[in-house]
Amino acid sequence: MAAYKDLIGQKITKVTSNPGEPKTGQMWYNSTNGKLRGLGIIEAWSSGANLNQNRSFMGDAGTQTAAFGFGGYISGSTTTTNASEQYNGSGWSTTPTINTARNQLSGAGTQTAALGFGNTTSTESWNGSTWTAVNSMNTARKGTAGSGTQPSALVFGGQLASPPFAALSASEEWDGTNWTSGNSMPVARLGLAGFGTQTASLAVSGQTPTTVSSVDIYDGTNWTSAPSINNARRNRPGGAGTTTSGIIFGGVVDPGGTISNKTENYDGTSWSNSPVTLGTARYGLGSASPSTSALAFGGAPGPATTTASTEEYNKSTNTITAAAFASMGAMGTSRYGHSAAGDKDAAVVVSGRPPGPSPTTNVEEYNGSSWSEVTNVPSGKFYSGGGMGTQTASIFAGGYGSPPEGVLATVESYDGTNWSDLPSLNTGKFASCPAGTQTAGLLAGGSPANNTSEEWNGSSWSEGNNLTESLDDITGAGTQTAAIAMGGASPGTFAHTDTELYDGTNWTNGPTMITGRRRASGAGTQTDALVLAGLIPGPAATTKVEGYDGTSWSTRPSLGTSRYYGYGFAAASGNAYIAGGLTSPGAPNHTTAAEEFTGETETGNITDFTTS
Numbered sequence: 001m002a003a004y005k006d007l008i009g010q011k012i013t014k015v016t017s018n019p020g021e022p023k024t025g026q027m028w029y030n031s032t033n034g035k036l037r038g039l040g041i042i043e044a045w046s047s048g049a050n051l052n053q054n055r056s057f058m059g060d061a062g063t064q065t066a067a068f069g070f071g072g073y074i075s076g077s078t079t080t081t082n083a084s085e086q087y088n089g090s091g092w093s094t095t096p097t098i099n100t101a102r103n104q105l106s107g108a109g110t111q112t113a114a115l116g117f118g119n120t121t122s123t124e125s126w127n128g129s130t131w132t133a134v135n136s137m138n139t140a141r142k143g144t145a146g147s148g149t150q151p152s153a154l155v156f157g158g159q160l161a162s163p164p165f166a167a168l169s170a171s172e173e174w175d176g177t178n179w180t181s182g183n184s185m186p187v188a189r190l191g192l193a194g195f196g197t198q199t200a201s202l203a204v205s206g207q208t209p210t211t212v213s214s215v216d217i218y219d220g221t222n223w224t225s226a227p228s229i230n231n232a233r234r235n236r237p238g239g240a241g242t243t244t245s246g247i248i249f250g251g252v253v254d255p256g257g258t259i260s261n262k263t264e265n266y267d268g269t270s271w272s273n274s275p276v277t278l279g280t281a282r283y284g285l286g287s288a289s290p291s292t293s294a295l296a297f298g299g300a301p302g303p304a305t306t307t308a309s310t311e312e313y314n315k316s317t318n319t320i321t322a323a324a325f326a327s328m329g330a331m332g333t334s335r336y337g338h339s340a341a342g343d344k345d346a347a348v349v350v351s352g353r354p355p356g357p358s359p360t361t362n363v364e365e366y367n368g369s370s371w372s373e374v375t376n377v378p379s380g381k382f383y384s385g386g387g388m389g390t391q392t393a394s395i396f397a398g399g400y401g402s403p404p405e406g407v408l409a410t411v412e413s414y415d416g417t418n419w420s421d422l423p424s425l426n427t428g429k430f431a432s433c434p435a436g437t438q439t440a441g442l443l444a445g446g447s448p449a450n451n452t453s454e455e456w457n458g459s460s461w462s463e464g465n466n467l468t469e470s471l472d473d474i475t476g477a478g479t480q481t482a483a484i485a486m487g488g489a490s491p492g493t494f495a496h497t498d499t500e501l502y503d504g505t506n507w508t509n510g511p512t513m514i515t516g517r518r519r520a521s522g523a524g525t526q527t528d529a530l531v532l533a534g535l536i537p538g539p540a541a542t543t544k545v546e547g548y549d550g551t552s553w554s555t556r557p558s559l560g561t562s563r564y565y566g567y568g569f570a571a572a573s574g575n576a577y578i579a580g581g582l583t584s585p586g587a588p589n590h591t592t593a594a595e596e597f598t599g600e601t602e603t604g605n606i607t608d609f610t611t612s
Helices: 004-008
Strands: 013-015 027-030 035-039 042-048 059-063 066-070 084-087 092-095 106-109 114-118 120-126 131-134 145-148 153-156 171-174 179-182 193-197 200-204 215-218 223-226 238-241 246-249 263-266 271-273 286-288 295-297 310-316 318-321 324-327 339-343 346-350 363-366 371-373 385-390 393-401 406-414 419-422 433-436 441-444 453-456 461-464 475-478 483-486 499-502 507-510 521-525 528-532 545-548 553-556 577-579 594-598 601-604 606-609
Touching: 042 295, 059 114, 066 114, 066 286, 066 295, 106 153, 114 145, 114 153, 145 200, 153 179, 153 193, 153 200, 193 246, 200 246, 238 286, 339 393, 339 577, 346 577, 385 441, 393 441, 433 483, 441 483, 475 528, 483 528
Parallel strands: 013 027, 059 106, 059 286, 106 145, 145 193, 193 238, 339 385, 385 433, 433 475, 475 521
Antiparallel strands: 027 035, 035 606, 042 310, 059 066, 066 084, 084 092, 092 553, 106 114, 114 120, 120 131, 145 153, 153 171, 171 179, 193 200, 200 215, 215 223, 238 246, 246 263, 263 271, 286 295, 295 310, 318 601, 324 594, 339 346, 346 363, 363 371, 385 393, 393 406, 406 419, 433 441, 441 453, 453 461, 475 483, 483 499, 499 507, 521 528, 528 545, 545 553, 577 594
8 A cells, every 4th residue: 555655745744733725635733733634525516606597408518617508498398498608617698599499408518619409300519609500310309318529429318309209218429420320228218317428428317207217328339237326316307427427416306206406426336325415406407517516507496487596516625615695784874876985895885865855974884794884974965976996095976966956066085084075077977887996086977868988087087088878877897997887778778788898098888798787886897897786677676796707798696685776896896795775666665785795715625534
């Protein structure tokens, strides 16, 4: 047997505190607590950002950080979609649609080179930007399983797509151009899970029509029986991995027809029940490999229902905490249309409109754990273009005052203790797009609907070049020389998906958001931005959050409370927050709720070991 030093490259060391970044396989003796310690393997499911569209029984491909889903049902078993989406490890973004809308299809390959097939004989190839029809399968079938790559795929099982809808044992192989018939599985079945490669795949469970626990393995030529799973399941559970390291999850478990959240692991020899379960029990879900970092997305949590839920599975020596919004403690004064600056560890909210007709002069600061009242702003207003700066160095420009004041051009500066007046804007406005700092600010658009922008140099305001269109109820993020304006409204358009990018001189059109919104909140930078909540067509307040990576928009974890006119700010998207606002249109529904965003974290799972 090899010695520990030969395997790891060092002896077990004696330390007084745990190392900051232990290596995989490293062990040490902590003399302070008398423990032999090292990194232990941890297994868990955690929440990811939702799909843009609820769906089940879709085609799937890719990995946990580069997944792909296309087609499927979008409302139970009544409506079929041709939409496709891709996941980047943080959120989902829309991609061009498949040519033939269908459900109960399968997929193979990667996010940039995928194959979609099933329900009809039609096969489509994806090259990372477009879908192209290619040669058809020999047999029209649905409820199949697929595996492999775009040039070397495998489809197996399912049922005939037309009467008599018989279960199939047949398989077909794709060589990059044509499908050819392969040998049949020992057990005909549909609604099964499958994963692996064209020359090494597993066909797991399914129904014949009774639910079976049998598993078959393919070696590129023949199918043979493999060890059965512990919980027979049907209606397309998720699966990921290889023939020597696999995972299966979800589906419908018999007897009883229970929608499952159970997970099982396969080591190439036997199946074992995992102690971890999906947060949302479901069937007909999409999945992505490999087995140690799988992805579950979409599916049906019940009859005639679909979900957009995404969950990430990880089995490693690191504890992974998914990105999420969490409560950061309620403000003392409920309000909407207020201004905000700082980040989730040092925030300030200013003025705004509480229940009643007049704005408040109340100002509150957050210290990372609680809100407290500080020096009031001399004059109350709401819809001010604030958020330029930090908790201790910020400016708040424009807004709307109590009648008869109306639209304001006034500007105030806050140093963390006191307020002072600054030179006014050239043009009064409210509900504008703010960006920048206390000494280099930017304010664009706003009500009354306009396309003007102004820059602040620390002593005066000057006119900048205009937005490409007149917008009000917009939000923004970034700096004076690299800003992003998001959403908003204009005559005839209730809520835009538009974004505009500013380079310090000119505004240009940027990629469109997924969901049109107005009266939202923004945070981050021009290449790492978040747009939070807002009012969407309906009208309705939303919990939806989107992120921009400098190229495209994708979904992010949702807020716990739907709202609009609830503002926050942050120089970095990982330190974003949102506070207050209105929870629904119509009757006053003020909230004091505040939420903070924390990005995904990964830390070593330090474990105690015994020497016996």
